[in-house]
Amino acid sequence: MSKVELISRRLLDKLQEQMSRSSTIYILTSFAMKSGVRLLKDSLRAAAERGADIKICVGDYLFVTQPEALRELISIHPDIEVRLYRSEGISFHPKAYLFEDTEGGYFIVGSSNLSRSALTDGVEWNLGLDKSVDEDVFAEAMEQFLKLFYAPETVPVNAETAADYEKQHQDYHQRHPNLARIWAENEEIELMLPTETEKKQEGETADKVDVVHETAAPYGTIQPRFAQVEALERLEAAYEEGYDKAMVVMATGLGKTYLAAFFARRFSRVLFIAHREEILRQAKQSFERVIPDRTAGLYDGNQKEGNADMVFASIFTLSMKKHLHSFRPDAFDLIIVDEFHHAAARSYERVLCYFQPKFLLGITATPDRSDNKDVYALCDGNVAYRIDFIEAVQRGWLAPFHYYGVYDDTDYSQIKWLGNRYDEEELLQVQLREEMAEKILRAWKRYKKTRTLVFCSSIRQADFLSEYFQRHGCRTISLHSKQTAISRKQAIAMLERRELDAIFTVDLFNEGVDIPSVDTLLFVRPTESLTVFIQQVGRGLRLYKGKDYCVIIDLIGNYRNADVKLRLFDTQRGETKKKARESVVPTVPETCELHLDVQAIHLLEEMQKKRQPRKERLLADYRELKQELGRRPTYLELHLQGRSEAAEYKQEFGSYVAFLYWAGELSELEKEVFLKHEPWLVEMERTVMSKSYKMVVLKAMLERGPSGWHQPITPQEAAPFFHRYLTEKEYRKRIDFSDGETKRLWEYDQEKVSRLIARMPMTKWSGSSNGLISFENNIFVLQFPIAREHEEILHNWTKEICEYRLHVYFERKGG
Incomplete structure (x- = not known):
C-alpha cells in the first residue's frame, strides 16, 4: 500500500478495507446522510462485533445531518459511540477517517462527508496517509479527534437527543425553506456547504507553551501544610475504614496535587489522570519531589512511559481502547483524577470501569456540586474533605481580598446565547468600544495595586484593551495562544519584576500556572462559567511576601450568573436562611471587603426577582441528565449525576416519583400505580433514618423479586442479609454496627441479630408509618394490597428509593 495516496473516487472501498482489519475506527464528518450510513453499516457492525473501538462524531451545522442518519448510526451496535457536535451557527467542516490496528494505522482527510455520493461517485478529493509517514502527526490527529469528540459542544446521540435534534431540524428547515433539499433513497444531490471565513477559536492554548512552576521554597522539606494536613488525615481514615473511592474539594492555591502525592506514598503503583498536558507535567514534578525514590512517566500523545511506578496520563490518550488495554486492570493501586469537569465524564467512566484500583481519588477546586457533578458521581458522592476559598481565607491559608463590583450598562439580554457562551461577534460589538475601555481603565487605576492579571473573553478584546491601556501610558501585554512576540514565561517574569503593569489574557491562567505575586485581578468578561470564575479568582489569592x-x-x-457568582464570596453560603429572599450583597470574611456600585446592587436585585422558579429549574436539570443517559435516570443517578441536588426534588414534590408524575414522564400504567401508592412512596422518602436499619430490612425484602418483595417477613428471615450487608463493607460496620451491642454481632448469631431487627427497625417503623406497616406476632407486614399488574413497577420504584437513601446515608461528608 502506498504511503500517501490521493483518493478521488470510491472512498467507500478504502473505508471498508480499513474497517475490515482495524481495532480503532474514528470518523469525523460535518454531516451524515442515511444513505451514507447504510453503505458503511455492515462493515461497522462487523468491526464492533470483533471488539473494535468505534467513535463517530457528526455535526449539526445548517441542520444538514438527517435525523434518520443519527438513528441509523446508533442502531448498528450498542458499543459504537456516536456524538453530535452542536455548532450553534459556527461553521463546522471537518471530514476525517482514522484507523489503527496492531500493525499500524491509516488516516484519511479530505472533502467526503458521510453520504452516498461523497463515498461513491461524487467529485471528491481525499488524501490517505499511512501512519508511518509521520507518527507524531498521526498521534496528534488521534488526540485532537478525542478532544473534539468529548468537547463541551458535543452531546451523546441516543433516543432522547436524536428526538430533540429532529425537532430542531424540522423547525430550522421550516424557517429556511430555501435550504431544504430532496434526498432520494438511492441517490442524493450533494450539498456543498458555503465557504465561510472560519471563526477563530479564541482562548485555546497552543499545544506547546512554556510551563511556569512554583518555586521550591514554600514547601521546604516537602511536608504537608495547612489544609493538606487535615485532608490527608481524612483520606487516610477513609481508606482505613474500607472506602475504595473518595473526593477532595480544595480551593485553588491549597496544594491539591501535593496532597495527592502525600497520599500516594502508601501505594505501590499510581495513575494520575488529567485533561491538560501542563497539569500532567506539573503533577509529575510535584510527585517526584514528594516521592523521589519512585520512577515517574508521562503517557500522552507523544510519550508512552507506561511502565513507571507513577504514570501521568492524558485522558484523551488513555481512553483509546488500544492504550487502555495495554495495561492490566489491576495495574494500579491508586488512581487520581484531576479537575475533570472539563472533559466528558463518559471517557473517564470507561477508563475507571476498566481499572480495579484499591482506591480512587478525585480532586477538584470547584466548590459547587453542579460544576463537579462528574467527579462527584465517579466517587460515589463520598466527599472525604471539603474547603472552599472563602473558608481558606478565613483560616489565613489564602490571601484576603477587596472586591469592587463596577456597574456595566451593557444589555447582555440582547446578545445571542449559544447554550454555553455568548455569540462572540455580537459580544465583541459591545466590548470593543472606546467608552467601555475608558471606563475599565478608570476603575483599574482607582483600585489596582502592583501586578494585574486581566481576564478577557477573546483574543480581539485582549488585544484591543491592551493597546488602549498602552496608549494611556500603561505597560501591558496581550498574552494568548496567538502571541508569538513574547513567551508566557517571559511575560510572567516581567510582571513579577514589575516591568509590566498588567497582562491581558484569555483563559491561559485558569489552571496549571501560578503567579503568587499577582495582587490585582480585573474581570472584563461576562461570567459564563462559575468553574472558570473560581479558578481565575484563585490566581490572585496565593500567599506571597508583602501581599496583604x-x-x-x-x-x-x-449577564448570566452575575447574581449567582457573588454567592461564592458569602461566608453564609449554604446556610438555611429564614428571610424570604437572600441579600444580593454577600457577607465576606472579616479580613476582606466588598464594594458594589449602587447601580450594580439594583441590577442584581432585579435579576434575583426574575430568577427561574425552582420547579422549572429542576425540570430543566432532569431533562439535561435524561438526554445524557438516553433514558429516564434512576433516583440514585439523579443524585450522583444531576446538576441539582436530588433532595430538592423530594422537598419540592414529596418524592422523586411525584416529580415524574408532575413532569409528564410516567406511562398510563405508572400514573395508576403512583396515584394508588403515593403514601408508600412518600413514607419511604420521609421516614427518619438515625441508622440504616429500616432500609436494610427493605432491601432484604426487595431481594425476593417483583412478585415476592411485599410478602410478610420475619426478623429471622431478614437476619442473614441484614448481617451480611452491614459487615461486608468496613465503613458500614464502623458507622452502624460498632456500638457496644452490635459490635458483639460481627460474628453472625441469628438469634441476636433477629432480636436487634425486631426491636429496632421493625418495631420503630411500624410505629411511625401511619398504618402502612405493622409488626405483630414477630411478622413484619406491609398493610396495603398490591395488584399483580402493579407489582413490578412498585418494586422498581421502591428499590430506587431504598438504594438512594442507603447511598446518601453512607456518603462521607466533608468537615
Missing part, C-alpha cells in the same frame, strides 16, 4: 490582600475588580452587568 488581593484586589478583585469585576464588571457587573445583566
Whole structure:
C-alpha cells in the first residue's frame, strides 16, 4: 500500500478495507446522510462485533445531518459511540477517517462527508496517509479527534437527543425553506456547504507553551501544610475504614496535587489522570519531589512511559481502547483524577470501569456540586474533605481580598446565547468600544495595586484593551495562544519584576500556572462559567511576601450568573436562611471587603426577582441528565449525576416519583400505580433514618423479586442479609454496627441479630408509618394490597428509593 495516496473516487472501498482489519475506527464528518450510513453499516457492525473501538462524531451545522442518519448510526451496535457536535451557527467542516490496528494505522482527510455520493461517485478529493509517514502527526490527529469528540459542544446521540435534534431540524428547515433539499433513497444531490471565513477559536492554548512552576521554597522539606494536613488525615481514615473511592474539594492555591502525592506514598503503583498536558507535567514534578525514590512517566500523545511506578496520563490518550488495554486492570493501586469537569465524564467512566484500583481519588477546586457533578458521581458522592476559598481565607491559608463590583450598562439580554457562551461577534460589538475601555481603565487605576492579571473573553478584546491601556501610558501585554512576540514565561517574569503593569489574557491562567505575586485581578468578561470564575479568582489569592490582600475588580452587568457568582464570596453560603429572599450583597470574611456600585446592587436585585422558579429549574436539570443517559435516570443517578441536588426534588414534590408524575414522564400504567401508592412512596422518602436499619430490612425484602418483595417477613428471615450487608463493607460496620451491642454481632448469631431487627427497625417503623406497616406476632407486614399488574413497577420504584437513601446515608461528608 502506498504511503500517501490521493483518493478521488470510491472512498467507500478504502473505508471498508480499513474497517475490515482495524481495532480503532474514528470518523469525523460535518454531516451524515442515511444513505451514507447504510453503505458503511455492515462493515461497522462487523468491526464492533470483533471488539473494535468505534467513535463517530457528526455535526449539526445548517441542520444538514438527517435525523434518520443519527438513528441509523446508533442502531448498528450498542458499543459504537456516536456524538453530535452542536455548532450553534459556527461553521463546522471537518471530514476525517482514522484507523489503527496492531500493525499500524491509516488516516484519511479530505472533502467526503458521510453520504452516498461523497463515498461513491461524487467529485471528491481525499488524501490517505499511512501512519508511518509521520507518527507524531498521526498521534496528534488521534488526540485532537478525542478532544473534539468529548468537547463541551458535543452531546451523546441516543433516543432522547436524536428526538430533540429532529425537532430542531424540522423547525430550522421550516424557517429556511430555501435550504431544504430532496434526498432520494438511492441517490442524493450533494450539498456543498458555503465557504465561510472560519471563526477563530479564541482562548485555546497552543499545544506547546512554556510551563511556569512554583518555586521550591514554600514547601521546604516537602511536608504537608495547612489544609493538606487535615485532608490527608481524612483520606487516610477513609481508606482505613474500607472506602475504595473518595473526593477532595480544595480551593485553588491549597496544594491539591501535593496532597495527592502525600497520599500516594502508601501505594505501590499510581495513575494520575488529567485533561491538560501542563497539569500532567506539573503533577509529575510535584510527585517526584514528594516521592523521589519512585520512577515517574508521562503517557500522552507523544510519550508512552507506561511502565513507571507513577504514570501521568492524558485522558484523551488513555481512553483509546488500544492504550487502555495495554495495561492490566489491576495495574494500579491508586488512581487520581484531576479537575475533570472539563472533559466528558463518559471517557473517564470507561477508563475507571476498566481499572480495579484499591482506591480512587478525585480532586477538584470547584466548590459547587453542579460544576463537579462528574467527579462527584465517579466517587460515589463520598466527599472525604471539603474547603472552599472563602473558608481558606478565613483560616489565613489564602490571601484576603477587596472586591469592587463596577456597574456595566451593557444589555447582555440582547446578545445571542449559544447554550454555553455568548455569540462572540455580537459580544465583541459591545466590548470593543472606546467608552467601555475608558471606563475599565478608570476603575483599574482607582483600585489596582502592583501586578494585574486581566481576564478577557477573546483574543480581539485582549488585544484591543491592551493597546488602549498602552496608549494611556500603561505597560501591558496581550498574552494568548496567538502571541508569538513574547513567551508566557517571559511575560510572567516581567510582571513579577514589575516591568509590566498588567497582562491581558484569555483563559491561559485558569489552571496549571501560578503567579503568587499577582495582587490585582480585573474581570472584563461576562461570567459564563462559575468553574472558570473560581479558578481565575484563585490566581490572585496565593500567599506571597508583602501581599496583604488581593484586589478583585469585576464588571457587573445583566449577564448570566452575575447574581449567582457573588454567592461564592458569602461566608453564609449554604446556610438555611429564614428571610424570604437572600441579600444580593454577600457577607465576606472579616479580613476582606466588598464594594458594589449602587447601580450594580439594583441590577442584581432585579435579576434575583426574575430568577427561574425552582420547579422549572429542576425540570430543566432532569431533562439535561435524561438526554445524557438516553433514558429516564434512576433516583440514585439523579443524585450522583444531576446538576441539582436530588433532595430538592423530594422537598419540592414529596418524592422523586411525584416529580415524574408532575413532569409528564410516567406511562398510563405508572400514573395508576403512583396515584394508588403515593403514601408508600412518600413514607419511604420521609421516614427518619438515625441508622440504616429500616432500609436494610427493605432491601432484604426487595431481594425476593417483583412478585415476592411485599410478602410478610420475619426478623429471622431478614437476619442473614441484614448481617451480611452491614459487615461486608468496613465503613458500614464502623458507622452502624460498632456500638457496644452490635459490635458483639460481627460474628453472625441469628438469634441476636433477629432480636436487634425486631426491636429496632421493625418495631420503630411500624410505629411511625401511619398504618402502612405493622409488626405483630414477630411478622413484619406491609398493610396495603398490591395488584399483580402493579407489582413490578412498585418494586422498581421502591428499590430506587431504598438504594438512594442507603447511598446518601453512607456518603462521607466533608468537615
